[in-house]
Amino acid sequence: MITIKHNHEDGTLVYGTRKGDGVFEIIKKWEHGGFRFFPSLRMLGLRNSRDRVADRWAINAAAKALRAAGFEVTVEIDDEFRDRAQVLEDKADRLEDRRDALEAKANRHAGKAAAAHNRADQISERFAGGQPILVGHHSERGARRDQKRMHQAMRTSITENDAAQDAATRANAVGSQMRRSATPTVTARRIKTAEAELRKIQKSLDGHTRRHLDHAGQPYYVEVQDAATGDYREMLLARKAQLENQLQYDRAQLAAAVEAGAYVEWGKHNVHIGDTVHYWGIKPRSVVKVNKATVGVESGYSWPDKVKYTDIRAVECPHGEDGPAIIAPNRPAKKAPARPKVEVPKLDTEKLKVAANMADNMTVGRDREAFVSPPAVVERLIDLAEVEPGMSVLEPSAGTGNIAAALVERGAAVHCVEIDQGLGRVLSERVPGAAGIRIRDFFDVEPEELFDRVVMNPPFSGGKDIAHVAHALSFLKPGGRLVAVMAAGVLHQxxxxxxxxxALVEERDGWFEELPEGSFAPATGVNTVVVVIPAER
Known part of the structure; x- marks a missing residue:
């Protein structure tokens, strides 16, 4: 048995249905009532039906469709309205519950966002050191896995952070519409609207005749509207009783505001021709005509503009005994909200996006031997180079910029050369303070400019480090110095x-310094040394 019930406290709900029985698939269609599922109630019903007259068309359409599908359906409608004060009290309670739920939701999403952000940040440390993904190297699989996990965590962090901020915004907005609807100005407008609706309802209940006149004022068509009957009449009577109760409440609230001086009821009794009216959005204007519901004000055209009495904010009246005076309602200072504003931490996801973008560009072939210098090695290189602020420094094969970034921090003017375009983009992001970045093969670069220092970490295998260092020596100024990481085999091969x-190193009074074993692990296990070579005398 399916029962469709309506009352003003609960609204229109469907009882006796369960998931998968086909009821929702039928009555969710617009032509069958447009019912919806309410997760908080775990029930089907009509939206915005609480404390409203029953939508008999939707209810009957749903009942008819369900009966046609073989369901046994009963309809129970109770259109007894609730007192306006009780309606507003219950609504305030529901809004308070909604605010609590949204606040909890915001905190829940913020917690998930922070956890995902921390995961992504921890994983990004692998790439923050600047080590690229070496295609074909034994480390590629783990690096690819970390890259994927970082992207997933970053997306989760961004999504959850956006959801947390949205929930907090909605929580802070809860009740704002209700507070505005309680202001005297809005109450006065609501009274006018309700009175107009009551007049329309009464015409439908009594029936009416309307004459349509031609240009000569003669009737050419008479429209006869019979008095409402059946369900429509019942609906009109229920709505009329509800409106009368609402008007009684609103008029009492408005009268209290008038007595307290918080609102002025404008009309023909206190607005005169020649007065200046202040109203929303327009500069004050002079009244040229006073009507029943509006006043005509100067417009600068051949006709006056109309302003509703309910839109007037203040009136400047020059007709008083003591001269001009401005009549306006008292506007008390806004009260602070009863509850503190809901705020959740807003994560800075831009840093993660930059790290993810950097990781995407940090992919090179294994043959590039892009093993970046760890922080301890970088510090030793710069100490041996004796870099001072203002010096010009060249870093060939700059990779992802670990050495260049440290040189910039020392105040040097750093020029970089990098053959890989992807690493060049990473380099420009990680070392924005570099004086120049050239994407070229270092062996194709000629020494058109000389430098105070050359600090480098070239490829090692097959004697490449010797060839790179030998070419880099031609870029030194007299009195300059080159410091480079090399494979330890150069000491005995x-x-x-x-x-x-x-022999060259010895001739220039240079020297070698062995680095600790495993200085570049886990990227590579090759033992390394640092060579220091002064410029040719």
């Missing part, structure tokens, strides 16, 4: 290039 390189 006997092929010609290594022997000649050691």
């Amino acid at each position: 006997q092929f010609k290039a290594a022997v000649l390189f050691r």
Whole structure:
């Protein structure tokens, strides 16, 4: 048995249905009533039906459709209205519950956002060090996994942060409409609207005749509207009783506001021709005509503009015994909200977006040997280079900019060369203070400009480090110094290039300093040294 019930306290709800029985699929259609599911009640019903006259069309349409589908349906309608004061009290309680629910929702989403943000931030530390993903290297699988996890955590953080801020905004807005509807100005407008609706209802209940006149004033059509009958009459009578109760309450509230001086009822009795009226959105204007519901004011055209009495904020009257005076309602200072504003931490997700974008660009082939310098190695390189503020420094094969960033912090004017375009984009993001970044093969760069220092971490394998350092020496100014990381094999290998390189270092009074074993782990296990070579005398 399906029962569709309506009363003013609960609204229109459907009883006796359960998930999967097909009822919702039928009555959710507009032509069958447009019913909706309310998660908070776990029931089907009509929206905005509480404390309103029953929508008999929707109820009957739903009942008819369900009966046609084989369901047994009963309809129970109780249109007894509730007292206006009770309606507003219950609404305030529901709004308070809604605000609590939204506040809890905001805090819940904020917690999830913070947790996801922390996860993404922790994972991004792997890429924050500047180490690219080496395609084909044993570390690629783990790096790809971390990259994917960071993106997922970042998206979750952004989504949850947006949901938390939205819920907080909605929580703070709860009750604002109700507070505004209780102001005297809005109450006065509501009274006018309700009175007009009552007149229309009474015409429908009594029936009426309307004559349509032609240009000569002669009737060419007479429209006869019979008195309402049946369900329509019942609905009109219920709505009439409800409106009368609402008007009684609103008139009492408005009378209290008038007595307290918080509202002035404008009309023909206190607005005169020649007065100046202040109203919303327009500068004050002089009254040229006084009507029953409006006043005509100067417009600058051949006709006056109309202003409703309920839109007037103040009247400047020059007709008083003591001269001009401004009549306006007292406007008490706004009271602070009874409850504190709902606020949840707003996460800075831009940092995570930059880290994710950087990780996407930090992918190079294994042959590039892009093993970035760890912080301890960078610090030792710069100390050995004796970099001072204002010095010009070149970093060839700059990679993702660990060395360049530290040099900028020391106050140096840093120029970088990097062959990979993706790493070049990362470099420009991580070292915005670099004096210049060139995306080229270092061996194709000629020493058109000389530098005070060259600090570098070149590729190691197959003697590439020797070739890079030898080419970089041509970029030094007289009195300059080169400091580079190299594979430790340069200390003992006997092929010609290594022997000649050691002789060069000795000739220029340079030296080698071994780095601790595993300085570049886990990216690579190659043992390394630092070479310091002064410029040619």
